[in-house]
Amino acid sequence: MQAYTKHSSIAAVMNRANVDTDQIIPKQFLKKVERTGFGAHLFHDWRFLEDGSDNPDFELNRPEFKGAKILIAGDNFGCGSSREHAPWSIADYGFNTIISTSYADIFFSNCFKNGMLPIRVDAPTLKALMDEVEASPGIEITIDLESQKITTPAGLSIDFEVDAFRKETLLQGLDDIAWTLTHEQKITDFETQNKKQLPWLWPSA
Amino acid sequence: MKKTMYEKIWDSHLVHEPQASTPILYVDRHLMHEVTSPQAFEGLRIANRSVRNPHSILATMDHCVPTKAADRINLPDPIGKKQIEVMASNCEDNAINLYDMKSPNNGVIHIVVPEHGFVHPGMVVCCGDSHTATHGAFGALAFGIGTSEVEHIMATQTIQQQKSKTMLVEVTGSLKPFVTAKDIVLAIIGKIGTAGGTGHVIEFAGQAIRELSMEGRMTVCNMAIEGGARAGLIAPDQKTIDFLRGKEFAPKGEYWDQAVDYWNSLASDEGAQFDTVVTLDAADIAPQVTWGTSPEQVLAVNQSLPTPSTMEDSIKALAAKSALDYMGLEAGTKMTDVPVDVVFVGSCTNGRIEDFRALAHVSKGKKVANGVQAIAVPGSYPVKQMAEQEGLDKILTDAGWEWREPGCSMCLAMNGDYLKPGQRCASTSNRNFEGRQGKGGRTHLVSPAMAGAAAIAGKFVDLRDWD
Numbered sequence A: 001m002q003a004y005t006k007h008s009s010i011a012a013v014m015n016r017a018n019v020d021t022d023q024i025i026p027k028q029f030l031k032k033v034e035r036t037g038f039g040a041h042l043f044h045d046w047r048f049l050e051d052g053s054d055n056p057d058f059e060l061n062r063p064e065f066k067g068a069k070i071l072i073a074g075d076n077f078g079c080g081s082s083r084e085h086a087p088w089s090i091a092d093y094g095f096n097t098i099i100s101t102s103y104a105d106i107f108f109s110n111c112f113k114n115g116m117l118p119i120r121v122d123a124p125t126l127k128a129l130m131d132e133v134e135a136s137p138g139i140e141i142t143i144d145l146e147s148q149k150i151t152t153p154a155g156l157s158i159d160f161e162v163d164a165f166r167k168e169t170l171l172q173g174l175d176d177i178a179w180t181l182t183h184e185q186k187i188t189d190f191e192t193q194n195k196k197q198l199p200w201l202w203p204s205a
Numbered sequence B: 001m002k003k004t005m006y007e008k009i010w011d012s013h014l015v016h017e018p019q020a021s022t023p024i025l026y027v028d029r030h031l032m033h034e035v036t037s038p039q040a041f042e043g044l045r046i047a048n049r050s051v052r053n054p055h056s057i058l059a060t061m062d063h064c065v066p067t068k069a070a071d072r073i074n075l076p077d078p079i080g081k082k083q084i085e086v087m088a089s090n091c092e093d094n095a096i097n098l099y100d101m102k103s104p105n106n107g108v109i110h111i112v113v114p115e116h117g118f119v120h121p122g123m124v125v126c127c128g129d130s131h132t133a134t135h136g137a138f139g140a141l142a143f144g145i146g147t148s149e150v151e152h153i154m155a156t157q158t159i160q161q162q163k164s165k166t167m168l169v170e171v172t173g174s175l176k177p178f179v180t181a182k183d184i185v186l187a188i189i190g191k192i193g194t195a196g197g198t199g200h201v202i203e204f205a206g207q208a209i210r211e212l213s214m215e216g217r218m219t220v221c222n223m224a225i226e227g228g229a230r231a232g233l234i235a236p237d238q239k240t241i242d243f244l245r246g247k248e249f250a251p252k253g254e255y256w257d258q259a260v261d262y263w264n265s266l267a268s269d270e271g272a273q274f275d276t277v278v279t280l281d282a283a284d285i286a287p288q289v290t291w292g293t294s295p296e297q298v299l300a301v302n303q304s305l306p307t308p309s310t311m312e313d314s315i316k317a318l319a320a321k322s323a324l325d326y327m328g329l330e331a332g333t334k335m336t337d338v339p340v341d342v343v344f345v346g347s348c349t350n351g352r353i354e355d356f357r358a359l360a361h362v363s364k365g366k367k368v369a370n371g372v373q374a375i376a377v378p379g380s381y382p383v384k385q386m387a388e389q390e391g392l393d394k395i396l397t398d399a400g401w402e403w404r405e406p407g408c409s410m411c412l413a414m415n416g417d418y419l420k421p422g423q424r425c426a427s428t429s430n431r432n433f434e435g436r437q438g439k440g441g442r443t444h445l446v447s448p449a450m451a452g453a454a455a456i457a458g459k460f461v462d463l464r465d466w467d
């Protein structure tokens, strides 16, 4: 996983609430057995017209938002399924940061596992960010994970919260499994104890 | 200290609680299907890791499998076929118990697992599927995870997890006739909203919940996720114990009594504190129908569709307007004037034997309305077999229903069963999002009996004054 530190990137605005995982990646694209290549189908039903060409009315097709790494989205982003294809698609498309007021729980934690930073801000802050981008689309916003700050060209400076552990793994680009296995002895101890207490859960030796 | 059931299960599974990072929780049982696992196995292989406890896993094939018998032999969809083949070889390579398409045990994961007693009260259970919450009906902490977590659990038998808040949803009193578990959970979601349970694990309690069968409890917990919760839980009682007795993976011999004692210790302590408490009176719950594109957009069947321009909350009004547009419905229309094109009974929400009994009960001696396609998809082969032994399939096919092979089918329309654009469906599944049952398809969530009545009438009907 690539380490996430500080970057300045174009921010795209998607002013829609309750964007669900079926809209993020429609299910006809889920039948792959690999992890990559989902970005081409991100928001497919909104993004493309019937004939397969780009839908000019869809936000992310605006030329100013080309190459955006930051997605500013409406409330309750990523609701719906636990399938990780949604964060894979968003990451594969090129986003590494999402800013919204709220997220579905599963989606939120899946973002971190895919090297993305989902940031929660309050409603007025979200509006201010959206307004600034709408006023001058194509501007670059700076995200500094180390100091937990968003800054904008117009001078907004927004502090955000992030779980300390998630922050650390993002900063170091650490894989979760490797981290957990540093505690493997504790897992083994737990299992030894569990076999004594609830032996019927284990195959008889 | 007095503890909730959630806290008891949490405490007994905590492997490590590092300072300033996410706690590590032990996972007793891991459920698997063909869609969310291949990339996890791929990840394990790339990192040269192995499956820690293969016995903790039970796998099935359900999302992509065709529900027409002939298509199960010659899979028509090459990509679905690939997922199914990859699942089979992954399970074989890792000594994982798989109920493949040909197994007499095959079916939807959340239907199959309880049938074999694989989940017990007090366990922590994960599956790469959000409706894992179903198993909370047994008093197990069961929740959906992403594919990275599937890989993490295979490698470590644990999950990194933040502790949730607790919510008690108490449904007092008894249900009125024609009102079911599905109506309870839709009414709860209507009350708390789809984000109402965010960050919480919901414990469902109260007389109406106690009075539900295990099947009904599974229906309620199944949709805890639609209320935004991480999981749903119901305290084990005599019904839970009776359900598990004698099942393949239930404790045996001398262990049975020990296990029952343990299960009986799990209920929330009298007076334990919940972060949020919600109360509903079962007598107030009418048969429910969703009218929009979110499960919280739900009404009693005898009500009329909302009028967005008169709604106070402007965000809700906007959402209502766009939902009505998508659904092709006029504000103010009576729910019972809304016609249906397709009726689907099945899924892990309502694909159990009790659901087909309810469906057969309303369908007996009747005919599906002209022009309506009615599809009944049993949740598993054991459900199918039991229904056939009881003659339910005959009642349904006589009435004009299609009686299919088990699978997720039109719940998420990945297997070739889907709505055409603009088609309106009364569905017993759990999600009515735009396009969930096929691009442009319009979904109304209902109970099996309500679905059955809609198939016959060709429109929604209030079962309470229907003959």
Ligand code: SF4
Pocket (backbone or CB within 6 Å): B062, B063, B108, B109, B110, B129, B131, B347, B348, B349, B407, B408, B411, B412, B429, B430
């Ligand atoms: S029936 Fe529907 S909700 Fe249940 S596991 Fe299958 S796709 Fe998911």
